[in-house]
Amino acid sequence: MHPRAGASLSRRRFLALSAAGGATGAAALSGCAMRVSSGVSGVGETVTVMAKADDFSPELIRQARKDLGVKIVTVRYDITKLIGMMTNGAPPDLVRGVGATDAPYFAARDVMEDLDPYFARSDVLRAGDLDPVNDLWRYDGRTQGKGPRYGMAKDFSQDSMFWYNTALFDEAGVGHPPETEPVTYEEWLEDARRLTRRRNGQTTVFGGSYQGVLTPNLLASLTASAGGNLFTDDFSRIDFTTPEARKALAWYVEYGRSRVGPSIVQPDPNAWDGPTYQAGRMAMSNSGYWLGGLINTDKKLAPLSRLAPAPLFAGGRRVSPCQAGTGFWMPKKAKNKDAAWRVFEWFFGEGPARARASGGWGIPTLKSLRPLMPAREDYQKRVLKVQNAELRHFSVIAFTPYASADSLYALFNQEAPAAMNGHMSVDTLAGRLNSVMNEQLKRGKEQVG
Amino acid sequence: MTATSLPPGSAPRVRVRAGRLVLYTVLVVATGLFVGPFGWLVLSGLKTPAELAASPVHWLPTHVQWHNFADAFNLIDFLGYARNSLIIATLYATLVTLSSAWVGFGFARLEAPGKKTLFGILIGSMMLPQMITLLPTYLIFAKLGMVDTYWPWVLWGLAAAPYLVFLFRQFFAGLPRELEEAAIVDGCGYGTIFWRIFLPQSWPVLSASFVIAFTWSWGDYIAPQLLLSTDRSTLAVAVMSTYVTSAGTPVANLQAAGSVMYVVPILLIFLVAQRGFVAGMSTSGLK
Numbered sequence: 245m246h247p248r249a250g251a252s253l254s255r256r257r258f259l260a261l262s263a264a265g266g267a268t269g270a271a272a273l274s275g276c277a278m279r280v281s282s283g284v285s286g287v288g289e290t291v292t293v294m295a296k297a298d299d300f301s302p303e304l305i306r307q308a309r310k311d312l313g314v315k316i317v318t319v320r321y322d323i324t325k326l327i328g329m330m331t332n333g334a335p336p337d338l339v340r341g342v343g344a345t346d347a348p349y350f351a352a353r354d355v356m357e358d359l360d361p362y363f364a365r366s367d368v369l370r371a372g373d374l375d376p377v378n379d380l381w382r383y384d385g386r387t388q389g390k391g392p393r394y395g396m397a398k399d400f401s402q403d404s405m406f407w408y409n410t411a412l413f414d415e416a417g418v419g420h421p422p423e424t425e426p427v428t429y430e431e432w433l434e435d436a437r438r439l440t441r442r443r444n445g446q447t448t449v450f451g452g453s454y455q456g457v458l459t460p461n462l463l464a465s466l467t468a469s470a471g472g473n474l475f476t477d478d479f480s481r482i483d484f485t486t487p488e489a490r491k492a493l494a495w496y497v498e499y500g501r502s503r504v505g506p507s508i509v510q511p512d513p514n515a516w517d518g519p520t521y522q523a524g525r526m527a528m529s530n531s532g533y534w535l536g537g538l539i540n541t542d543k544k545l546a547p548l549s550r551l552a553p554a555p556l557f558a559g560g561r562r563v564s565p566c567q568a569g570t571g572f573w574m575p576k577k578a579k580n581k582d583a584a585w586r587v588f589e590w591f592f593g594e595g596p597a598r599a600r601a602s603g604g605w606g607i608p609t610l611k612s613l614r615p616l617m618p619a620r621e622d623y624q625k626r627v628l629k630v631q632n633a634e635l636r637h638f639s640v641i642a643f644t645p646y647a648s649a650d651s652l653y654a655l656f657n658q659e660a661p662a663a664m665n666g667h668m669s670v671d672t673l674a675g676r677l678n679s680v681m682n683e684q685l686k687r688g689k690e691q692v693g
Numbered sequence: 694m695t696a697t698s699l700p701p702g703s704a705p706r707v708r709v710r711a712g713r714l715v716l717y718t719v720l721v722v723a724t725g726l727f728v729g730p731f732g733w734l735v736l737s738g739l740k741t742p743a744e745l746a747a748s749p750v751h752w753l754p755t756h757v758q759w760h761n762f763a764d765a766f767n768l769i770d771f772l773g774y775a776r777n778s779l780i781i782a783t784l785y786a787t788l789v790t791l792s793s794a795w796v797g798f799g800f801a802r803l804e805a806p807g808k809k810t811l812f813g814i815l816i817g818s819m820m821l822p823q824m825i826t827l828l829p830t831y832l833i834f835a836k837l838g839m840v841d842t843y844w845p846w847v848l849w850g851l852a853a854a855p856y857l858v859f860l861f862r863q864f865f866a867g868l869p870r871e872l873e874e875a876a877i878v879d880g881c882g883y884g885t886i887f888w889r890i891f892l893p894q895s896w897p898v899l900s901a902s903f904v905i906a907f908t909w910s911w912g913d914y915i916a917p918q919l920l921l922s923t924d925r926s927t928l929a930v931a932v933m934s935t936y937v938t939s940a941g942t943p944v945a946n947l948q949a950a951g952s953v954m955y956v957v958p959i960l961l962i963f964l965v966a967q968r969g970f971v972a973g974m975s976t977s978g979l980k
Contacts, residue, residue: 297923
């Protein structure tokens with residue numbers, strides 16, 4: 245375009261155009277098809293699910309379309325996005341969550357839909373068929389494990405159990421842990437020390453990894469195993485100075501200090517135990533049944549691997565909790581509740597649930613699906629026997645509703661390295677954790693009311 | 694041969710050669726430091742998970758796993774995500790380059806009350822961490838009905854970027870005032886001066902700006918993760934979050950293979966535009 249002679253652009257017009265240009269461009273473009281694709285297409289309804297990649301694969305989404313006639317649109321799980329969507333009054337219809345920690349947190353904030361009426365009507369998800377692990381998704385306004393159901397776990401493990409590699413035990417001349425009776429945490433740590441191999445200052449074989457799912461849940465589980473509770477009865481405060489909690493904390497600090505396994509002061513570059521265990525570089529891995537999904541695919545490793553019960557502290561009590569219970573919940577302001585429930589039923593009780601049960605990556609959350617758990621090979625039968633015996637010791641360890649596990653985890657990671665590096669005593673650490681975490685819990689309680 | 698037996702004039706030549714040897718050694722080491730991580734990424738993409746976790750470290754794969762690249766390509770809709778990334782990055786880079794040039798021109802060549810303060814505010818806004826504005830940004834776009842569309846990138850593009858504005862301002866401020874005066878005498882307005890005289894002169898900065906903006910957008914994880922649904926998201930988000938086992942744990946060798954393929958377009962663009970990029974950075978007073 246050529247400029248008209250004499251029609252010079254003044255400074256004022258230039259600045260005005262700068263502002264107007266953007267608006268005009270945007271207005272012109274609004275007529276274009278900028279939306280990458282339309283919302284609902286074809287028959288059926290659309291359900292928006294906030295999930296991670298492993299929850300809803302493209303194949304599963306296609307299967308849902310075929311089985312239910314429902315279109316599933318996924319948005320990747322992101323807590324910032326979830327808060328944004330809820331604040332905007334348009335939350336997803338189903339949201340991924342960790343039952344052990346998310347259920348009390350969100351239920352206390354009254355953003356979860358009570359699913360009891362849906363369960364009562366369902367022919368697929370019957371109350372009598374629900375595994376007790378689903379109680380992680382119950383909350384009565386005070387305690388987790390009681391009251392209405394707000395969600396359901398897709399599968400689970402008893403996360404204080406551990407796998408071990410018999411070949412590494414034999415090489416080190418260490419006796420195998422029993423598969424029927426638990427070892428004590430003190431014995432576990434001693435074995436880990438004997439199994440650890442180092443060369444030129446580098447750890448070539450980790451004696452044992454014991455990190456739990458998320459440190460706050462792990463510490464709550466360890467404290468329960470020592471016979472106490474990490475939280476006060478009303479869950480408004482945390483106390484690391486009780487004898488049981490201090491014992492649990494001291495053990496975990498010693499685990500980090502001894503460098504027998506990955507920790508915040510000695511992170512594993514692989515970020516999780518699977519590849520390290522598979523490479524024969526980890527003698528014990530604190531992973532529940534779910535790690536069998538990986539182990540079973542390795543025909544050399546599987547016969548060498550054993551699953552052992554959750555340890556307990558000397559003089560403590562035998563508990564074997566689930567520290568995750570990952571599943572889905574429905575926001576109270578979900579737009580499409582009935583269709584979302586149909587997807588919920590299908591995901592937790594029909595084809596996808598059966599596929600997960602036979603995959604070996606976790607224990608099914610419906611009792612009726614347990615016969616589908618892998619039991620063809622001898623090593624699978626052996627693992628299953630140990631796992632079935634362990635189910636008797638399952639219990640829900642209630643978590644506080646006043647802080648997210650992530651926030652407590654961040655506070656722990658801020659304080660604990662000094663103790664794990666030997667620069668701070670366990671008692672000082674306990675005091676500091678009490679101080680910073682209780683401040684966080686106090687703020688949460690003020691929010692919840 | 695001793696130093697005393699060297700012919701006249703050979704000592705300076707030896708010094709020059711020794712100097713070059715040192716220079717090349719330093720350059721090779723520096724190149725190794727920069728290329729090393731990418732090389733390690735390529736090697737990681739050619740190993741099995743167990744080999745990746747081995748200790749002592751296996752520098753080279755025992756059996757090269759070429760199929761990792763095919764698996765990484767096929768496991769996700771790689772081309773679909775790459776297309777989304779390409780659309781977003783091209784759209785944003787083009788718009789933000791033009792709008793930043795426009796704003797930079799204004800700051801460089803026009804006088805207005807409060808210009809310096811405005812420029813200071815603009816540059817100061819670079820210090821604002823993206824995390825702080827995440828939630829408000831989401832809410833604004835949600836209210837405007839722009840979530841799960843590419844409109845936010847259009848608006849961000851039209852709004853100019855402070856760093857690029859600074860780049861253009863520096864370049865335009867360095868052009869002779871006579872150019873502008875001659876054009877005004879010939880009857881041109883500032884729009885014409887910008888479009889027909891200044892912009893054609895600024896190819897090096899345009900090129901640098903486009904490469905920088907394209908790379909920002911191509912590599913951005915947070916905005917697409919926040920604003921787009923899974924199918925409409927970008928390669929950066931897919932590569933980071935999709936190569937996982939059934940239990941959600943990462944598959945590092947596929948992540949590495951996918952990451953190698955993910956950075957290839959950026960490398961190609963840089964190779965094509967590097968001459969302009971370097972010239973752009975050096976002519977804007979930022980070298």
